[in-house]
Amino acid sequence: EAQVTQNPRYLITVTGKKLTVTCSQNMNHEYMSWYRQDPGLGLRQIYYSMNVEVTDKGDVPEGYKVSRKEKRNFPLILESPSPNQTSLYFCASSFGGGGSAYEQYFGPGTRLTVT
Amino acid sequence: AQSVTQLDSHVSVSEGTPVLLRCNYSSSYSPSLFWYVQHPNKGLQLLLKYTSAATLVKGINGFEAEFKKSETSFHLTKPSAHMSDAAEYFCVVSSWRDDKIIFGKGTRLHILP
Numbered sequence: 230e231a232q233v234t235q236n237p238r239y240l241i242t243v244t245g246k247k248l249t250v251t252c253s254q255n256m257n258h259e260y261m262s263w264y265r266q267d268p269g270l271g272l273r274q275i276y277y278s279m280n281v282e283v284t285d286k287g288d289v290p291e292g293y294k295v296s297r298k299e300k301r302n303f304p305l306i307l308e309s310p311s312p313n314q315t316s317l318y319f320c321a322s323s324f325g326g327g328g329s330a331y332e333q334y335f336g337p338g339t340r341l342t343v344t
Numbered sequence: 345a346q347s348v349t350q351l352d353s354h355v356s357v358s359e360g361t362p363v364l365l366r367c368n369y370s371s372s373y374s375p376s377l378f379w380y381v382q383h384p385n386k387g388l389q390l391l392l393k394y395t396s397a398a399t400l401v402k403g404i405n406g407f408e409a410e411f412k413k414s415e416t417s418f419h420l421t422k423p424s425a426h427m428s429d430a431a432e433y434f435c436v437v438s439s440w441r442d443d444k445i446i447f448g449k450g451t452r453l454h455i456l457p
Binding site: 262264269270271272273274277279285287288319321326330332333335336337338 | 350353376378380387388389390393394395434438443444445446447448449450
């Protein structure tokens with residue numbers, strides 16, 4: 230089954246404790262992206278990757294890191310989480326980004342709470 | 345820079361009546377435009393997309409949208425609302441000039457019995 234998986238689905242952590250949210254897709258997509266969703270703000274792009282070893286900042290990259298060492302995986306790293314990073318996070322993938330008209334496929338979301 | 349504005353944060357309609365969700369965009373280059381739907385506690389699903397072919401785009405579940413370049417709009421419509429349409433809807437813009445993908449803030453659609 231074609232899908233994007235994220236782990237964990239729920240996470241409660243404390244300020245400053247490094248964490249990683251994994252994202253994996255099995256559709257051989259080149260473009261992968263991380264978003265955060267906050268009430269009233271929609272989804273905002275954190276980072277995206279056009280292909281292996283190619284990543285770039287979205288609109289809200291501060292406090293986050295990513296890597297793309299393999300085509301299928303795109304982990305999101307919070308090296309020192311803060312309460313303002315409490316949010317619902319989505320990973321997405323598609324055959325192309327930017328001006329391409331390819332549909333994005335979304336993971337189920339990770340609800341992160343930082344206390 | 346690209347941007348997208350969803351003109352209503354909440355829309356309420358009665359079951360069986362038409363739905364109109366409004367979206368205006370800004371893009372310096374020919375954009376690709378999408379509508380996604382998010383049902384409560386679920387992920388996001390593509391409703392439809394515009395890719396510079398036909399300006400009237402048909403999507404799933406009876407939804408359609410019309411691309412109007414002169415008005416920089418991409419409004420989503422449905423002739424007759426169903427209770428299962430209650431969800432949050434997002435208008436999305438991207439262009440070849442910028443690899444970013446920009447979401448609107450969303451419109452929550454309420455269906456009244």
